[in-house]
Amino acid sequence: xxxxxxxxxxxxxxxxxxxxxxxxxxxxxxxxxxxxxxxxxxxxxxxxxxxxxxxxxxxxxxxxxxxxxxxxxxxxxxxxxxxxxxxxxxxxxxxxxxxxxxxxxxxxxxxxxx
Amino acid sequence: xxxxxxxxxxxxxxxxxxxxxxxxxxxxxxxxxxxxxxxxxxxxxxxxxxxxxxxxxxxxxxxxxxxxxxxxxxxxxxxxxxxxxxxxxxxxxxxxxxxxxxxxxxxxxxxxx
Numbered sequence: 001x002x003x004x005x006x007x008x009x010x011x012x013x014x015x016x017x018x019x020x021x022x023x024x025x026x027x028x029x030x031x032x033x034x035x036x037x038x039x040x041x042x043x044x045x046x047x048x049x050x051x052x053x054x055x056x057x058x059x060x061x062x063x064x065x066x067x068x069x070x071x072x073x074x075x076x077x078x079x080x081x082x083x084x085x086x087x088x089x090x091x092x093x094x095x096x097x098x099x100x101x102x103x104x105x106x107x108x109x110x111x112x113x114x
Numbered sequence: 115x116x117x118x119x120x121x122x123x124x125x126x127x128x129x130x131x132x133x134x135x136x137x138x139x140x141x142x143x144x145x146x147x148x149x150x151x152x153x154x155x156x157x158x159x160x161x162x163x164x165x166x167x168x169x170x171x172x173x174x175x176x177x178x179x180x181x182x183x184x185x186x187x188x189x190x191x192x193x194x195x196x197x198x199x200x201x202x203x204x205x206x207x208x209x210x211x212x213x214x215x216x217x218x219x220x221x222x223x224x225x226x227x
Contacts, residue, residue: 042219043158043202090157103148103204103215105157 003027006091006106013081013082014114021076021109023091029104035090036060037108043090049074050096081113118205120218128226133190135221137203140184147179147186148215150157150202158202162188193225 004025013019033045035058045058049068055063063085064078074093078085091106117140127133135149144167150158164170164177164186176189186205190197200222204215 043217044212048214102160104165105159108157 004091004093004104004106006089006109009107010110010112012112012114015076015080015082017081017113019078019081019111021089021111023074023076023106025065025074025093025104025106026072027093027095027104028071029093029095030071031094031096032068032091033037033103034058034060034064034066034076035092036089037088039088047076047079082098083113085114086111116144116205116216118203118216118218120201120203120221122219123222125221126224126225126226127193129193129195131193131225133193133197133200133223133225135188135190135203135223137186137188137205137218138184139186139203139204139205139216141216142181142184144184144205145178146206148204148206149175149177149186149188150204150217152202152220154199159182190223193223194227195225195227198223198225 004110007022030051035043036046037043044060045061046062047066049055055066062077066076088108088110090108092103094103119138123173149162151161152158162177164179170177174191178187200220202220206215
């Protein structure tokens with residue numbers, strides 16, 4: 001049962017719109033992540049955070065931005081969406097230092113930019 | 115650059131057979147190794163993790179780790195059609211936490227009835 005929630009599940013928007021993808025977790029995890037994944041393709045880390053007010057860019061360059069004002073909340077924003085942003089966005093979280101604490105994934109947001 | 119390599123497949127096995135999924139990694143400092151299963155259109159879910167050389171068994175799944183060869187594998191015994199999915203190998207060189215995992219591209223497994 002998922003304790004990490006992403007909204008919306010599906011989003012279709014026009015080019016140039018500003019959008020925010022929401023991600024919240026109720027597990028008290030300090031580390032949170034955003035991955036981008038095209039259908040049938042590999043996961044790409046685009047942003048991560050090790051705690052409140054900590055954000056870093058991942059391995060894949062992205063035009064999106066993130067914020068971490070509260071531990072449980074890690075939203076991702078696209079200021080001006082483009083068709084190239086069409087993809088699935090997966091949020092994940094984990095607890096620092098726990099060997100048996102898995103990386104929990106949300107259900108994802110499938111974004112289509114027309 | 116740290117890399118995790120997997121054969122993309124598809125790997126096709128008959129129902130009841132053993133499926134063997136392999137993964138190699140480049141960073142000798144890697145300490146934690148994970149296998150995730152991802153059904154089409156769904157999020158990855160953790161099925162196994164291993165930290166020490168040798169085998170770790172959980173039901174029909176066995177993870178095998180050989181740090182000297184930088185090789186980790188996943189065996190699925192008595193494969194079922196419901197095992198058909200993409201299996202992602204992930205490696206963490208920071209020890210313990212699964213932060214900043216490096217994922218392989220995944221191996222697509224198809225179990226034929």
